[in-house]
Amino acid sequence: MTLHLQSLRRLALCASVAVVSVWTSGCSTFTPFASSTGQQAQTKAPVLSTAKAVLSRPDTRPESSLGLKVELSPPAAIARESLSLPAEPVVEAHPIDPLNPGSVVNLDDDRAREDLWQRIRGGFQLPELESELVDQHVQWYAARPEYVTRMTQRANRYxxxxxxxVERRGLPAELALLPFIESAFNPQAxxxxxxxxxxxFMPATGKHFDLRQNLFRDDRRDVLASTDAALSYLQRLHRMFGDWHLALAAYNWGEGNVQRAIRRNAQQGLPTDxxxxxxxxxxxxxxxxxxxxxxxxxxxxxxxVTLAPIENHPYFLSVPIERDIDVALAAELAGLSMNDFRALNPSMNKPVIxxxxxxxxxxxxxxxxxxSKNLRTHQGPLASWTAWQVRRTMRPADAAKQVGMSERELREVNRIPxxxxxxxxxxxxxPRGKEHDRDVSERLADSAMIALAPDGPSTKRRVVRARAKxxxxxxxxxxxxxxxxxxxxxxxxxRASFAKGHRVVLYLPVSKRNLAAESGKVRKVAKSSRSAKSSTKMARKSGKQSKVRVASAR
Known part of the structure; x- marks a missing residue:
C-alpha cells in the first residue's frame, strides 16, 4: 500500500514529504480484520524511530527491516512558509496498524481470540501492599458492579x-490499569x-513531555501521545525512586513532594517506604x-463483579489525514456517530481537523x-472552516463582519466571552471563503493562540482562594x-468546581473612584518614599558631622 505523508513533523505516520510503499517481498500483505464476535477491531499509531531514520535520507532506497521503500518528494513540495497552504488533490488514505505497520493482523488467529484480561493478569509484577485501605477500596468497587462494568466497557477501546x-517497555502490567484510577478511562475527563x-496530565507536565496544547488540539487527551508520555514519566520516576509504589505516589503528588517527605522521615530516623x-x-x-x-x-x-470482555487484538487503526477536514464530515465518511468518533479522537478542540x-x-x-473508500469518492469541499490571524485588536462584532459570519457564531466557535x-x-x-480557502500551515496549526482583553472599564487581576464546595x-x-x-x-x-484553597483568577472592574484612590495611594507612597530617602540622607550627613566633631575634640 502507498501512504502519502506530508510533513516531517507528522512523525506519527512517519514523515512529511514521503510516499511509503510496502514491498511485497519485504512485508506481509495487510489483511482486514474478520471478527467472529462482531466487535470492530482497530489499530494504533505511535512512530517508529527506524522509519524516522529512513525518511531523513535524501535518496530513495529500500529499508529491509521495515519492508518499506521511501521516495522523497522534491524540495519545492515542502517549501511552505505562508500561513495557509494551497489546496491539494485528495490522496487515497490507507489504514495502518502504527505499532506494527508491517505485520498482518488476523482475528482468526488463536492468540487474537484470547482474553486480554488474562494477558494482563500474567504480567502483574508489583509487590503486595499490606494496607487496610486496599480492602476498603475493594469493597467500594465490589458494591458498585455497574460502575465497574461501565469503566471496563470504556477501557475496551484503549x-x-x-x-x-507496557509490555514493549517491560513494565508491570498494573500500570495499564492506572487510567481506571485517574479518569475511569474517560478521555474527556x-x-x-x-x-x-x-x-x-497537568498542563505544565504535559508540555514537558511534548504534549501539544494549543487552540486546535490538546494532546493530553490524545490516546496514543498521552500513553507514550505517561509511561515515559512513570519510567523516569521509577529510576528516580527505585520503587514502584513511590513512583506512583510521585505521579500523583509530584516528585518534589515525595522527595521532601522521604527526606523528613530519614532525618527523624523513620522508614521511607x-x-x-x-x-x-x-x-x-x-x-x-x-x-x-x-x-x-x-x-x-x-x-x-463482571469485567466487560476484551479480545487480544487492536481495537483501532490509524488513517492518515492529508487535507484539512471537518470533524463532522470525517465521522460521516467513517460511518460513526460524533460520540464514537470523538471517543477515539478526543484531542480535537475545534470542529475541523x-x-x-x-x-x-x-x-x-x-x-x-x-x-478510505468514501474519502476517495467524496465530491465537494472537505473543510468548511479555516484559521484567520487577527492583525489588530478588535471587537468580535467587527471580526465577524470582516469574515462574513454572525457575531454569535464567531463567539461560540471561538469561545469568546x-x-x-x-x-x-x-x-x-x-468559515472558508474566497479569501480564506487554503489548508492551514503547520506553523499556524502548532502556534495558534487566542488572547482576549476586557472591552469596557479598566480591570484588575485578582487571585482569590476557593472556599469549601x-x-x-x-x-x-x-x-x-x-x-x-x-x-x-x-x-x-x-460547571467546574474548585477544591478548597484552589487559586482562582478573576479580572474585576476598577471604578474611577478606586482608580483615583489607588493613584492617590501611589502618590502618597511615592511622596513618603522621597521623604524617607531625604531623611536618610540627612541622618547620614548628620552622623558624619558628629564623627568629625568627636574626632576634633580628641
Whole structure:
C-alpha cells in the first residue's frame, strides 16, 4: 500500500514529504480484520524511530527491516512558509496498524481470540501492599458492579494499545490499569486542577513531555501521545525512586513532594517506604486504589463483579489525514456517530481537523476501510472552516463582519466571552471563503493562540482562594461577573468546581473612584518614599558631622 505523508513533523505516520510503499517481498500483505464476535477491531499509531531514520535520507532506497521503500518528494513540495497552504488533490488514505505497520493482523488467529484480561493478569509484577485501605477500596468497587462494568466497557477501546506499550517497555502490567484510577478511562475527563485525559496530565507536565496544547488540539487527551508520555514519566520516576509504589505516589503528588517527605522521615530516623510517608489523603489512597483494581481483575468472580470482555487484538487503526477536514464530515465518511468518533479522537478542540497538526485519525477497522473508500469518492469541499490571524485588536462584532459570519457564531466557535476584545495576533476559526480557502500551515496549526482583553472599564487581576464546595457559578455570583468569564479565565468548564484553597483568577472592574484612590495611594507612597530617602540622607550627613566633631575634640 502507498501512504502519502506530508510533513516531517507528522512523525506519527512517519514523515512529511514521503510516499511509503510496502514491498511485497519485504512485508506481509495487510489483511482486514474478520471478527467472529462482531466487535470492530482497530489499530494504533505511535512512530517508529527506524522509519524516522529512513525518511531523513535524501535518496530513495529500500529499508529491509521495515519492508518499506521511501521516495522523497522534491524540495519545492515542502517549501511552505505562508500561513495557509494551497489546496491539494485528495490522496487515497490507507489504514495502518502504527505499532506494527508491517505485520498482518488476523482475528482468526488463536492468540487474537484470547482474553486480554488474562494477558494482563500474567504480567502483574508489583509487590503486595499490606494496607487496610486496599480492602476498603475493594469493597467500594465490589458494591458498585455497574460502575465497574461501565469503566471496563470504556477501557475496551484503549486497553489493548496500553498493554502493548507496557509490555514493549517491560513494565508491570498494573500500570495499564492506572487510567481506571485517574479518569475511569474517560478521555474527556478534566479535573478542577485542569488535569486532562485518561492519564490526567497537568498542563505544565504535559508540555514537558511534548504534549501539544494549543487552540486546535490538546494532546493530553490524545490516546496514543498521552500513553507514550505517561509511561515515559512513570519510567523516569521509577529510576528516580527505585520503587514502584513511590513512583506512583510521585505521579500523583509530584516528585518534589515525595522527595521532601522521604527526606523528613530519614532525618527523624523513620522508614521511607510508601506506607510510612506523611502524604495528603488523595495520595495515601492512590496506590491502594490501584491494588484494589488489581484484585478485582485478578479474581472478579470472588468479588461479584463482571469485567466487560476484551479480545487480544487492536481495537483501532490509524488513517492518515492529508487535507484539512471537518470533524463532522470525517465521522460521516467513517460511518460513526460524533460520540464514537470523538471517543477515539478526543484531542480535537475545534470542529475541523488540521492535516498540518493532526497526522492521523483513529477508527475501528471496518470504519477505517469505509472512510478510505468514501474519502476517495467524496465530491465537494472537505473543510468548511479555516484559521484567520487577527492583525489588530478588535471587537468580535467587527471580526465577524470582516469574515462574513454572525457575531454569535464567531463567539461560540471561538469561545469568546461577552465584553471581551480579540487582541492582535490571535487566531480565530472562521468559515472558508474566497479569501480564506487554503489548508492551514503547520506553523499556524502548532502556534495558534487566542488572547482576549476586557472591552469596557479598566480591570484588575485578582487571585482569590476557593472556599469549601465552591464552583465557577458560586464564585461568579459572589464577585458579580459572568460564569463564562470565570471559566475562561481559569480554563475550566462553566460547571467546574474548585477544591478548597484552589487559586482562582478573576479580572474585576476598577471604578474611577478606586482608580483615583489607588493613584492617590501611589502618590502618597511615592511622596513618603522621597521623604524617607531625604531623611536618610540627612541622618547620614548628620552622623558624619558628629564623627568629625568627636574626632576634633580628641
Amino acid at each position: 486497553l489493548y494499545h496500553i498493554v502493548e506499550e 478534566l479535573s478542577s486542577a485542569r488535569a486532562s485525559g485518561i492519564w490526567q 510508601y506506607l510510612s510517608l506523611n502524604m495528603p489523603a488523595e495520595t495515601r489512597h492512590y496506590v491502594p486504589k490501584l491494588h484494589a483494581v488489581r484484585r478485582l481483575v485478578a479474581s472478579p468472580e470472588s468479588h461479584q 488540521l492535516a498540518a497538526g493532526t497526522p492521523q485519525i483513529l477508527l475501528p477497522y471496518e470504519n477505517a476501510s469505509l472512510f 461577552p465584553r471581551m476584545l480579540v487582541k492582535a495576533g490571535s487566531t480565530l476559526l472562521v 465552591d464552583s465557577v457559578k458560586s464564585i461568579a455570583r459572589r464577585y458579580g461577573v459572568p460564569a463564562s468569564q470565570v471559566a475562561q479565565w481559569n480554563k475550566v468548564g462553566t
